[in-house]
Amino acid sequence: MANLNGRARQENTYDAIVVGSGITGGWAAKELTQKGLKTLVLERGPMVRHLEDYPTATMDPWQTKYPQGQLPSDELNAKYPVQKRTGYTLTEYTRHFFVRDDQNPYTEESRYDWIRGYHVGGRSLTWGRQSYRHSPIDFEANAREGIGVDWPIRYEELAPWYDHVERFIGVSGQAEGLPHLPDGQYQPPMEMNCVEKAFKAKSEARFPERRITMGRTAHLTDPTEEQLALGRTKCQYRNMCIRGCPFGGYYSSNSGGLVAAERTGNLVIRPGSIVTSLIYDEKAGKATGVRILDATTRQEEEFYADVVFLCASAFNSAWIMMNSTSSRFPNGFGNGSDQLGRNVMDHHLGVGASGEAPEFADMYYSGRRPNGIYVPRFRNLGDAATKRSDYLRGFGYQGGASRPGWDRDLTRPGQDPSGPRGFGAARKAALSQPGPWIIGLGGFGEILPYEDNRITLNRDKTDEFGLPTLSMNVTIRENELAMRRDMQTAAAEMLEAAGFKNVEGRDGGYAPGLGIHEMGTARMGRDPKTSVLNAHNQVHECKNVYVTDGAAMTSASCVNPSLTYMALTARAADHAVQARKRGDL
Amino acid sequence: MLSRRDAIRGLTFTFGVAATGFAGRAMAAAPALGWTPTALTPDQARLVDVVAELIIPKTDTPGAREAGVPQFVDRALADYYNKAQADRLRAGLARMDADARAAHGDVFVALTPEQQIELLNGYDREAAAAQGHTAGEPHFFPLLEDLVTVGYFTSEPGATVALSYDPVPGAYHGCVPLAELGRGWATR
Numbered sequence: 001m002a003n004l005n006g007r008a009r010q011e012n013t014y015d016a017i018v019v020g021s022g023i024t025g026g027w028a029a030k031e032l033t034q035k036g037l038k039t040l041v042l043e044r045g046p047m048v049r050h051l052e053d054y055p056t057a058t059m060d061p062w063q064t065k066y067p068q069g070q071l072p073s074d075e076l077n078a079k080y081p082v083q084k085r086t087g088y089t090l091t092e093y094t095r096h097f098f099v100r101d102d103q104n105p106y107t108e109e110s111r112y113d114w115i116r117g118y119h120v121g122g123r124s125l126t127w128g129r130q131s132y133r134h135s136p137i138d139f140e141a142n143a144r145e146g147i148g149v150d151w152p153i154r155y156e157e158l159a160p161w162y163d164h165v166e167r168f169i170g171v172s173g174q175a176e177g178l179p180h181l182p183d184g185q186y187q188p189p190m191e192m193n194c195v196e197k198a199f200k201a202k203s204e205a206r207f208p209e210r211r212i213t214m215g216r217t218a219h220l221t222d223p224t225e226e227q228l229a230l231g232r233t234k235c236q237y238r239n240m241c242i243r244g245c246p247f248g249g250y251y252s253s254n255s256g257g258l259v260a261a262e263r264t265g266n267l268v269i270r271p272g273s274i275v276t277s278l279i280y281d282e283k284a285g286k287a288t289g290v291r292i293l294d295a296t297t298r299q300e301e302e303f304y305a306d307v308v309f310l311c312a313s314a315f316n317s318a319w320i321m322m323n324s325t326s327s328r329f330p331n332g333f334g335n336g337s338d339q340l341g342r343n344v345m346d347h348h349l350g351v352g353a354s355g356e357a358p359e360f361a362d363m364y365y366s367g368r369r370p371n372g373i374y375v376p377r378f379r380n381l382g383d384a385a386t387k388r389s390d391y392l393r394g395f396g397y398q399g400g401a402s403r404p405g406w407d408r409d410l411t412r413p414g415q416d417p418s419g420p421r422g423f424g425a426a427r428k429a430a431l432s433q434p435g436p437w438i439i440g441l442g443g444f445g446e447i448l449p450y451e452d453n454r455i456t457l458n459r460d461k462t463d464e465f466g467l468p469t470l471s472m473n474v475t476i477r478e479n480e481l482a483m484r485r486d487m488q489t490a491a492a493e494m495l496e497a498a499g500f501k502n503v504e505g506r507d508g509g510y511a512p513g514l515g516i517h518e519m520g521t522a523r524m525g526r527d528p529k530t531s532v533l534n535a536h537n538q539v540h541e542c543k544n545v546y547v548t549d550g551a552a553m554t555s556a557s558c559v560n561p562s563l564t565y566m567a568l569t570a571r572a573a574d575h576a577v578q579a580r581k582r583g584d585l
Numbered sequence: 586m587l588s589r590r591d592a593i594r595g596l597t598f599t600f601g602v603a604a605t606g607f608a609g610r611a612m613a614a615a616p617a618l619g620w621t622p623t624a625l626t627p628d629q630a631r632l633v634d635v636v637a638e639l640i641i642p643k644t645d646t647p648g649a650r651e652a653g654v655p656q657f658v659d660r661a662l663a664d665y666y667n668k669a670q671a672d673r674l675r676a677g678l679a680r681m682d683a684d685a686r687a688a689h690g691d692v693f694v695a696l697t698p699e700q701q702i703e704l705l706n707g708y709d710r711e712a713a714a715a716q717g718h719t720a721g722e723p724h725f726f727p728l729l730e731d732l733v734t735v736g737y738f739t740s741e742p743g744a745t746v747a748l749s750y751d752p753v754p755g756a757y758h759g760c761v762p763l764a765e766l767g768r769g770w771a772t773r
Contacts, residue, residue, distance in 0.1 A: 060752065061739040061772060066665045067657075068735055074667045193759030237754040239773065364766050367757035368773060405769055406738040406748060410731045420709040423640040423730060424702070431738070432646070432747045434769040 009304065014040040014268070016576070017290055017305040019275045019320065022122025023562050024549045024569045025311035026253025026261070027165070031573035032309070033266035037580075040303055041258075042273040042292060044312075045118030048097075048125065050231075050254040054244030056093040068407075069093050078102065085113045086514065089126065093243050097126050105469055107458055112472035113513030116313065120271055121254040123313070123516070124562075126242050129218045129250050129370070130398065131171045132559035133162050133182045137382055142555050145392055148343060148449040149525040151554045152535035155182065161567035168260075169251035169566070170227055172235075172371075173216030181376040181396075181559070187221045189214040193365050195357045195401035195437050196373050199498045206497035209386065210378045210490075215371040215398065218251040218563075230259050239368035250370070272296050276467060277324040278308060278333050278545060286544045286585070290320075293465055307544045307576050307585055311569065314344075314550035315455055318521035319470060321532075321539075321547075322457040332457075334522075334539035339532050341456055343449035343523055344474045345556040347515035351484045351507040352397065353491035354440035355500030364403060364434055372400030375441065375494075377558050379486070391482040395445035395558045397491060403434035439500060443487035446558040448479055449520055453512075474512040484510075517561050519550035537572040544585040548572045618655075624662035624671070628692075629678050633658050635694045636681070639701060640733045647742040649733055657736030658729075670728070677725025681708075744771035 015037035018028040025041060032039045047053065066072065069092035076084045082101040083090045090098055097117045106114060117123055136155040143150035159182070166185040175183040192200065192214060200212040219235040220227055232248030232255055241250050248255040261267040272295040279289045279302060289304035310317040318341050324333035332340045375397035379388050409421055409431070421427065453474040461469045484507055492505040525531020528540035533552050539545045548569035550561060557564075579585050622630040637649035637658065649655070662671050681704065685693040689700055696704075705726070712724035737743040744750045750771040 058752070060741070061744050061750075062741045064739070065660075067661055067732065068739060070665075072665050072667065191757055191759040196759070237757045238752065362763050364761050364763040365757065365759050366751070366761050366766065366770075367754035368770075369757040369759075402773070403769070405771070405773055407735070410734065420706075420713040421727070421730065423705060423709065425642050425644050428641050428644065428646075428737075428747070431734070432768050434763070 012302060013289075013304040014038045015305060015580075016040070016307045016309065017042065017303055018309045018311055019290065020122065020310070020312035020316070020549065021120045021253055021258065021269065022311065022313065022549075023124040023127065023253060024565045025122070025309075026124060026257030027566045027569040028309040028311050028546075028548060028573055029253075029261040029267055029269075030168075030257040031570050032577065033261040033264040035573070035577040036266065037307075037577065038266050039261070039268070040305065041261075041267065041269045042275050042290065042303070043120050043122075043269065043271045044274040044295060045120065045122075045271060047269070047271040048120045048244075048254055050244075050248065050252075050259065051246055054246060055096065056243045057240065057246045059093065059243075064092050066092050071095065082113060083115055085511070086115055086516075089115060089242070093240075094126065097242070097244075103464060105461065105463055107461060107469065107471040109471050109473040110475050111511045111513075112474055113511050114315065114472070114518070115513065115516045120258070120269065121252055124252040125244055125254060127252075127562055128516075128560060129241065130374075130560040131166070131169075131173070131184075131216050131218045131563040132374075132376075132396075133184055134158070134557045134559065134564050135180045135182055137180055138555065138557040138559075141393065142449075147392070147555070149523065149527070149530050149554060152524050152526045152531075157535075158564070158567050158571065161571040162563065164570055165563060165566040167224070168226070169218050169256060170220040170223060170232075171216055171563075172214075172219050172221040174214045176211055176213050176376070178211060178376055180381050184216070186216070187223075190217070190219075190221065190369055190371050192373060193369075193401055194360050194363045195439055198357070198360075199401065199439060199495075199500075200373075202498035203494045207378075207494060210494060211376055213374050213376065215374045217371045219249055219370060230256060232256070235370065237367035237369060239370040241370050273301075274465065274467070275312065275320055276300075277320060279304075280324065280326045280328060280333070280542070282326065282328055285542070287542055293467070295465075298465065306580055307546070309569075309573070309576070310545065310547040310551070311549050314518045314521045314553075315470060317547050317549055317551045318455060319457065321522065323468060329541070334532055334541040334545065336528060336541055337530055337532060339451075339523060339530065341521050342451050342454040343520040344453040344455060344472075344512070344518060345447045345449055345520040345553065346474075346512050347517045347556065347558065347560075348445045348447055348476055348480050348484065348510045348512075349442060349515050350510045351445075351487045351491075352399070352440060352442040353488060353495050353503060353505040354438060355495040355498075355503035357401065357437040357439055357500055360437050369400075372398050374398055388486065391479045391486070392448065393446040393479070393483070393558065395443045395483060395487050397441040397443055397487075399439065399441035401437055401439035403437050405434065406431040408435040439495065441491040441494065443484070443491065444515070444558055444560070445480060445483045445487060446556050447476060449523070449555060450477065455521060472512075476510070476512065517550065517556070519553035519556060519561060522547050522551035523554045524552050525554060536575040537568055538575075543579070544576075546572045546576055620656055622656075622659045625659050629675070630655060630659060631694050632678055632681065632692075635701070636705070636729065637733045637736075639698075639705060640730055641737045641743075646747040649737050652737050652740035652742040654733055654736040654740065657740070658732055661732055661736075673722060673725050674728055674732075677729060680725070738771065 235249035321333040377394035379394040488505040522532040641649040708726035748771040
């Protein structure tokens with residue numbers, strides 16, 4: 001269907017279109033509808049309604065079809081050869097929240113683990129929920145070090161929007177007063193267990209600059225009136241978040257942003273709508289809407305609006321722009337800089353250390369805390385004491401202490417045997433008790449923006465809808481490798497300093513994508529010649545299109561990015577509403 | 586951690602089975618199946634029933650049989666295992682009967698508990714010795730023991746009686762004396 005006329009066109013016209021319904025799409029929808037804009041949210045996958053569509057949320061262990069809910073290896077290999085690479089995300093409990101790789105192909109020029117879910121709410125249902133602010137040094141680093149381009153904003157410009165987002169989503173955490181990990185609006189922190197408390201006391205005594213704090217996580221510990229009114233309640237410590245939370249204990253689009261948006265009466269969500277391109281009006285010099293492919297009918301349709309927000313995730317927003325060519329934009333929408341699809345970043349992880357804490361054998365815990373401890377970055381903070389000569393930027397650690405359960409001596413490939421395992425009553429009794437305390441730290445490191453770490457549009461390989469696919473070419477370099485060596489050494493040092501036993505550093509390897517934090521494919525910057533987006537997330541070359549997901553990131557920091565995506569989205573939505581009022585779009 | 590008292594109680598119980606006269610060279614040692622296997626033959630199912638109960642016996646908490654583990658193994662063979670895994674497990678079951686005949690002249694389920702335990706101890710030692718060597722197929726015994734262990738501790742009796750299960754804890758307490766809780770948690 002090409003251009004619609006008259007009434008049909010009017011019916012498909014909104015004030016704003018939001019592409020994607022995940023962590024940023026939900027925020028764009030909430031902010032735009034609350035500010036009075038009739039908003040259409042287009043989601044390529046099926047509807048997932050809060051509470052109603054969490055089919056596994058209250059399943060007990062004995063209700064699974066498969067042992068421990070693990071999918072059969074033949075099925076994993078056939079349908080989920082990429083999604084299974086995390087080792088933990090894809091189970092009988094969660095498979096409906098992840099894509100089937102056999103139906104969503106892409107090309108790995110180098111290995112890229114693209115972990116994703118296509119449904120209303122996107123990865124906001126399955127995210128890790130850790131919520132940290134970028135710091136002033138994160139926004140300044142590119143300019144100071146001559147890496148990539150300068151962020152067009154500074155921390156102070158985003159700070160009020162971090163406040164705004166944290167108040168709405170609810171973040172539990174401990175204020176620490178650190179300039180390199182700014183405090184926010186926190187609900188009471190979760191509790192450390194005995195071993196973590198001992199670790200904090202002893203490691204901080206030896207390494208005072210390596211602060212150990214409770215993870216800051218988007219879970220309610222003391223919900224506000226606003227959160228309760230949305231139907232959310234406090235975290236029940238089930239730790240089954242990835243299945244969807246029947247208590248609304250953690251933030252998702254489904255339990256938060258989309259609910260608030262729906263209540264304004266200004267929201268329309270259209271699932272099953274694959275946005276294939278932006279519609280560009282050459283004469284007006286702006287976008288007039290988007291084209292979609294209906295996933296069910298396979299019919300093309302057009303929707304129109306004054307303003308379009310791309311919130312489809314870093315790679316898919318870039319894909320839509322690359323696929324939106326016109327005589328004005330022959331190389332992709334708003335791609336005069338040739339930066340579209342470049343500068344792919346993630347967080348590199350899988351390296352750290354672990355140890356044992358036998359002296360706490362008579363202590364245990366109750367409840368399943370969906371959170372761990374956090375060690376904010378302590379390298380390259382701008383002073384001589386923390387300066388590293390072997391790499392730029394830094395890393396944080398996430399970790400925690402726990403006692404393994406009954407499944408601790410199941411055969412695992414590569415596990416070293418210590419003799420016969422035995423069987424019978426003695427083994428049964430032993431496995432009915434908790435295993436020895438284990439404490440671990442795992443690093444999350446910053447990856448620099450490299451121009452040649454890029455995704456490109458592959459028109460030769462199409463998906464089941466006949467749409468072009470992506471090719472990935474992303475690797476980590478010497479800076480990241482040098483950082484990983486330090487990540488392993490420093491983690492072991494801290495555990496040793498705390499007196500833990502059998503401390504072992506380990507690098508389990510990392511492939512780009514495994515952080516599930518892809519970003520950078522349409523970076524913000526000051527100059528249209530070297531960046532795709534301006535300081536308000538507007539496409540430099542087409543001001544009524546905003547891109548506010550991970551694509552916008554100019555540098556990665558080492559902290560989990562979703563909080564920053566949400567703050568950028570809320571800020572951009574406010575800008576769009578004001579600009580539209582002024583007639584500037 | 587396992588206390589000395591628990592360990593001793595467990596041992597007493599295992600060997601107590603033989604002392605109470607339950608043993609004997611009779612098929613009656615294995616109770617009739619109360620269910621119909623789909624992937625296992627009836628003979629294999631009876632064997633799995635006996636071995637599962639040896640791996641996780643009834644103590645002060647239910648054993649594998651009461652927890653429905655033999656049925657769980659049957660379901661895993663039907664729905665979960667790929668062909669290589671299923672073949673390995675079936676070959677293991679066949680070997681148990683063959684070894685039982687060679688050593689004692691009858692199928693595994695007809696042996697005395699002492700004879701059965703001795704055979705399983707042999708497999709356990711063999712598997713430990715074979716682990717770490719890359720050559721050759723993985724041993725069937727850890728495969729079977731893992732499946733029985735998973736089946737048991739994810740069953741309702743295993744999770745809620747042998748372990749503690751709390752679907753909605755409501756709170757997290759980070760430092761609780763183990764003595765107050767008594768058992769490990771069924772889920773993490």
